[in-house]
Amino acid sequence: MRVLLLFTGGTISMVRDAETGALHPADMQTFKAFVPELFAGDVQVEMIPFEPLLDSSDLNPDNWRQMACVVQENYDAYDGFVILHGTDTMAYSASALSFMFDNLCKPIVFTGSQLPVGVLRSDAKENILTAIEIAAAYDTDGNAIVPEVALYMDGELYRGNRATKRNAEHFSAFNSYNYPALARAGVHITYDRQQIRPIGNIARPLHVFNRFDTRVAILKLFPGITEDVVAAVLNIPDLRGVVLETFGAGNAPSHEWLYKRLRAAVERGVVIVNKTQCNTGSVSMGQYAVSLNLLKAGVISGYDITTEALLTKMMHVLGEYGEDLVKVKKMLSVSLCGELTNV
Numbered sequence: 001m002r003v004l005l006l007f008t009g010g011t012i013s014m015v016r017d018a019e020t021g022a023l024h025p026a027d028m029q030t031f032k033a034f035v036p037e038l039f040a041g042d043v044q045v046e047m048i049p050f051e052p053l054l055d056s057s058d059l060n061p062d063n064w065r066q067m068a069c070v071v072q073e074n075y076d077a078y079d080g081f082v083i084l085h086g087t088d089t090m091a092y093s094a095s096a097l098s099f100m101f102d103n104l105c106k107p108i109v110f111t112g113s114q115l116p117v118g119v120l121r122s123d124a125k126e127n128i129l130t131a132i133e134i135a136a137a138y139d140t141d142g143n144a145i146v147p148e149v150a151l152y153m154d155g156e157l158y159r160g161n162r163a164t165k166r167n168a169e170h171f172s173a174f175n176s177y178n179y180p181a182l183a184r185a186g187v188h189i190t191y192d193r194q195q196i197r198p199i200g201n202i203a204r205p206l207h208v209f210n211r212f213d214t215r216v217a218i219l220k221l222f223p224g225i226t227e228d229v230v231a232a233v234l235n236i237p238d239l240r241g242v243v244l245e246t247f248g249a250g251n252a253p254s255h256e257w258l259y260k261r262l263r264a265a266v267e268r269g270v271v272i273v274n275k276t277q278c279n280t281g282s283v284s285m286g287q288y289a290v291s292l293n294l295l296k297a298g299v300i301s302g303y304d305i306t307t308e309a310l311l312t313k314m315m316h317v318l319g320e321y322g323e324d325l326v327k328v329k330k331m332l333s334v335s336l337c338g339e340l341t342n343v
């Protein structure tokens with residue numbers, strides 16, 4: 001089995017300078033010296049680093065394209081891919097890549113760590129080695145067990161577009177609030193194959209979508225929000241899409257001005273999707289009177305999608321199909337690759 005390890009940066013690829021104590025990106029030789037187990041198993045591992053390695057706060061859609069391009073160019077030569085990435089924006093990158101690949105038949109596993117690789121108590125080694133094992137896991141029919149974009153951290157494998165960073169302190173940095181784990185790693189790795197996406201069509205080639213429209217915004221409602229704040233966001237010139245973060249089951253203050261501002265934006269062609277501020281559960285517009293205004297204004301339900309998945313999906317569908325707003329809205333209302341449960 002052959003696995004390609006793509007280094008993008010983040011804590012996992014940092015080492016502490018013995019003299020100054022400061023963290024800096026490791027060169028590949030130093031990294032190999034810290035994780036000799038990479039080359040001791042049955043899986044043949046090769047490494048490609050981003051130049052330079054980046055903190056994940058500095059990543060953007062160009063870097064998502066860069067990651068997808070590395071996978072595409074090496075797709076036939078490897079059985080699986082592991083992307084080492086800072087944890088801060090990993091859920092955005094994993095979501096974005098899940099929308100970029102059509103007909104994926106091989107695993108792409110994101111992982112990172114809370115402590116740098118050279119630190120004694122670091123979680124880096126376990127995360128990398130298990131992610132590699134998952135990326136190289138094939139069944140007896142010769143099919144990848146996890147043929148989707150996934151995220152592994154601290155014993156749990158999640159669908160990439162369902163994961164959210166929840167903890168800046170603990171090793172268990174992520175959770176998938178609205179979808180079960182795809183696998184759990186203890187002494188053995190136990191896969192829940194019912195929850196894993198079906199493999200693509202091996203006879204068809206991989207297709208990569210690489211257009212993103214970044215003219216989007218997140219508008220988070222709060223008690224006491226003023227018309228000026230809402231207007232400032234909705235009147236951004238050239239705005240194409242808004243993630244509207246609402247209360248509970250998708251509720252919003254029932255001010256007439258809010259309805260009018262949203263309606264006017266929708267009429268100008270801005271796509272607005274309702275995302276609850278709750279981590280668990282789904283938007284259910286119309287359940288309470290206070291969400292009826294949103295429905296009437298033309299706001300679409302985001303169901304139980306994460307903010308990371310919704311934002312990147314919006315960039316993706318606007319980038320690919322922005323001329324056809326009916327199609328864009330339809331795509332935002334249905335699951336493209338397991339990112340939402342449309343009930």
Ligand code: ASP
Nearest residue numbers: 010011055056086087088
């Ligand atoms: N700031 C780092 C990053 O996201 C944190 C980490 O890697 O966990 O790149």
